[in-house]
Amino acid sequence: MRAGTAQICLVVAASLAAAVSGASFSLSDAKQFVYLAGAAYCDASSLKSWTCGRACSGPLPAVPGSITVVQNRTMDLQAFVGKLEDGRAIVSFRGTRPTKIQDWVTDLKSAFKTDWTGPGCPSCRVAKGFYEAYLALAPDIKVALHGLNAGTVVVTGHSLGASMAGIAMMDLYASGFNLAPAHYTFGQPRDGDEVYASTFNS
Template sequence: MKVSTPRLALNHLALSLLLFFSPASADPAPVTDLTTTVAASSAGDGGLGLSYDEGLASVIVRLTEAAYCTPQLASWSCKACQHFPGMRNVTVINGEKRNVRGFVGVDIGDAEPSNRYTSTTRGPGPDDRRHLRAAEGDDRDAGGAAQSGKARIVITFSGTDPSSVKNWIDDLEATTVPNTYGGLCEQCQVHRGFLAAYDLVKDQVRYAIGQHMQYNPHVQILITGHSLGAALAVLCFLDLRVNRGLGQGPNSSVSFAPIYLFGSPRVGNEAFATLTTRPGVSIFRLVHHRDPVPHLPLEAWGYHHPPTEVFYTEDQSSYQVCNNSGEDDKCSNQFWAIFGNIEDHLWYLVVNYSTAYMQCQLDGESRADRETAPALAPPAAVA
């Protein structure tokens, strides 16, 4: 059944402007190595990450911060990028038509910077092939997936571009379209705008992963995103797991890390939400207090969140792991969307997205000015 309703009557321009003027959070200490942290969080539970790990969330949220730094992603030179010195072979994801942004990279921990190779068009260079094989090693589990300290493919999508009102419209339109995932979910309905946005970049994502897996086939894939990027992350996971068959079967050489989403809107109907739980990978949706975006599109329009919500208090000093309904009335669902606070959407754990976005743009413009400015002529000789 197709659901078609009016768009929510919000002031999109006001929301966009608020992105720029939210208070900044304190700059935290550097995060720990990604490969070690993910492995530690999955230990003892079959690698599915069945328990919420706030330490891991505080690491992964930095990836979503980096995704906003489009000018610096290819060179992996942004401030947030510095938290992941082992990131290699970064491919920038770019869907210009709908302002979709993100990146695919390989994190190999504390490798030597001299082995870094970044590109927006092709896969690993010769040095990285050697290094990735060395990082992967032969220590695999029964299914062949890489263990702690080995290379991990990271896929991260940024949220709405604060300078683009059009993205907010994409986020809030309420029309769904059927997506049966090859007949696996005949009743699935997916947000039209989110699906169109992912379809715009899915070939880029698939190509980048294919390039990485040529030289590093035994990997774990980590997918994350903030806001619109969280919706794209869910669609990306199902595309790779269901449509492409990655990580299927006990002998697969590919596994998926637990998925952490930050300020995610609803992506589809209840059948779609149920589908996300079938592949056996834990999804944790972090919601910061009165963040309005997780309330959209409205549940009354036929949308439904997948489990599991992790609901944070206003100052983020404590959290509650909610029930597995996806719509726990004791968590964010206790609030109405109309009473949401956009500032809560812009602050997750250690990251303030409005500050990060502005800093990335300023750094990018400053670098471009330095690179394109003509050399100064020497002063005239004094007679």
């Protein structure tokens, strides 16, 4: 995909997300989140020092030394938690890597629905693979967020990471974290059923 096409897709996808959530769309915010979503694909050492090349060169960088990389090697999952220069906390989930079989297994399992077991959405059914992937990282993500003492949390991700981000927004909000009013995800598959969507949008 060419860069220009990717930017158009970004704007359309992010505009739709903002419209559904009731938040106003900001192109500058969307561009910031593109970099932050891309950074989740970097290796752990370059993430921690925020030296991961182009993905770490966005207009709103994370603060080096604030970053915790959360992984589940069995399921080939990665996210990072850190503090942005504007004081907000960021959670960014890595998406599907085409050469990693376990990522495809997670994606395929998401064709099936399972019950939401956390707070905030007792009658919801969500994509099994995406939900299990998020739950595998959630405890360490929450510990890292508590350690940052940041007032507001923003969440992003691409592809598989975007669906995990959507689930994270619901869970973190229900768990008492102060989420920002607008978040941007990219290439996000559907996370759950109509009850989940209605609860999410409320």
